[in-house]
Amino acid sequence: MMLLLTVSAARAQKFKVLEGDMKALKSITALKMEYVYSPMGVGKFDEEAAYLNKKVKEYNDKESGKGDRWKKAWVEDRKKRFEPAFEELFNKHADAQVGPKETYKMIMHTTFTEPGYNVVVHRKNASIDAVFTILDAGGKVLAKIQMSGAPGRTYGGYDYDTGERIEESYAMAGKALAKKYFSK
DSSP states (O other): OHHHHHHHHHHHOEEEEEEEOHHHHTTOOEEEEEEEOOSOEETTBSSHHHHHHHHHHHHHHHSTTHHHHHHHHHHHHIIIIIHHHHHHHHHHHOSSEEOTTOSEEEEEEEEEEEOOEEOSSOEEOEEEEEEEEEEOTTSOEEEEEEEEEEEEOOTTSOOOSHHHHHHHHHHHHHHHHHHHHSOO
């Protein structure tokens, strides 16, 4: 069963080269990262703001201030959880490493987030879609890659926290991108 889950998760991400020469990426040894989250669709919403407004109201209606705390965590999770998870598995599986002062730059623009849910008896996995733009020192685009469907869930099914599921999506995206385009 675990093998089946691993194989299906590994295949879940789909990549499409939008421009550039993928062979050139294999020679890159270090990149700095930039993350962009807007514009981004979330769940059934084309705009992240509409999703946030709905969730904040729902949570605040249940318990005063809960929605506001949830929204704060939604934004803070990017720096605290999502970006480190992406970089950790990218660095582990790529011949290139992410660092702050590198010549090449990779911009990860998250274009869609499915937060998923887990309510014990039923669940929907999280996933993200993103466009990766790799630039040289002069800002010239070397490659642009679209990724869709990076899955996010933890094994064992105890991922009741939205941030935990989405964090796993970023980790899987980093691993898949590294293996496909940045390792020899």
